[in-house]
Amino acid sequence: MGIKFVVKQTPVPPPPSLSVYASDGYLAPLGGQAVWATARNTPPSLVAVYTDAGYNSIATRVFSANYYVTRSFLYFDLSALPGGATVTSAIVTVRGYTSANSQVCIQQGTQTGTDKTGLVIGDWNAFTGTPFSIINWITGSDPRNNFTLDAAGIAYIESVAGSTAKFCLREYDSDYSDVAPLNNTDNVNSMYFSASIEANWAYITIGYTV
Numbered sequence: 001m002g003i004k005f006v007v008k009q010t011p012v013p014p015p016p017s018l019s020v021y022a023s024d025g026y027l028a029p030l031g032g033q034a035v036w037a038t039a040r041n042t043p044p045s046l047v048a049v050y051t052d053a054g055y056n057s058i059a060t061r062v063f064s065a066n067y068y069v070t071r072s073f074l075y076f077d078l079s080a081l082p083g084g085a086t087v088t089s090a091i092v093t094v095r096g097y098t099s100a101n102s103q104v105c106i107q108q109g110t111q112t113g114t115d116k117t118g119l120v121i122g123d124w125n126a127f128t129g130t131p132f133s134i135i136n137w138i139t140g141s142d143p144r145n146n147f148t149l150d151a152a153g154i155a156y157i158e159s160v161a162g163s164t165a166k167f168c169l170r171e172y173d174s175d176y177s178d179v180a181p182l183n184n185t186d187n188v189n190s191m192y193f194s195a196s197i198e199a200n201w202a203y204i205t206i207g208y209t210v
Contacts, residue, residue, distance in 0.1 A: 015088065015207055015208065017205060023075040023076075024073060026072040027071050027119070029043045029070070030047055032062075033067050034067075035067070036067050036180035039068060040175060052193065053191065054191065057193075069174075069175055071170050074092070074109070074168075078157070082161060084210070085210050086208060087158045089149075092133075093147075094169070095140075096139035100139045100189055102188075103172035103173055104145070104171060105132075105135075105170055106149075107129055107176075110123075111123040129152065132147065132167075145191075171187050171189060
């Protein structure tokens, strides 16, 4: 009778992952504008908001022949992501609030500061490049809005490892696409911010190898 040898295989541990909550806020106009290009590109008066939840936080709308646009900005502290890491996946998860009426896109943000306290009204156009992801906005806690970042988004995350990742959320159908909404049309989307209870905070989940 031969001797049987049992070879024990050492389990391969899963690749590391990192989840980080956002610091966030949004910029909103203090009044509507009769000209779409002004409302979208150079609104004369803005306010930075860091409230629990923003009803018009990612929106374009026209009311009484005046246009309104709002944009949200997110910061993620990636100090725990090793420099030189190879990012294999990155998903930004956001819980919608009470309204979901159009598509929303996520772009690289260039806003000031490293958290929401640095967000200023001069950051209105603080974004660059094409969207890393475009989704149909939804409300509710499960499922939530998940932006699965494309290759350019993953490259951006790698470039800011050990630092701060910044994003801008914009209403896609009118704001990003530069198509003025029709009269009395509300492309309004809303989200919970980090001023709310922790269960509602936006977060990023990053898979990586070192």
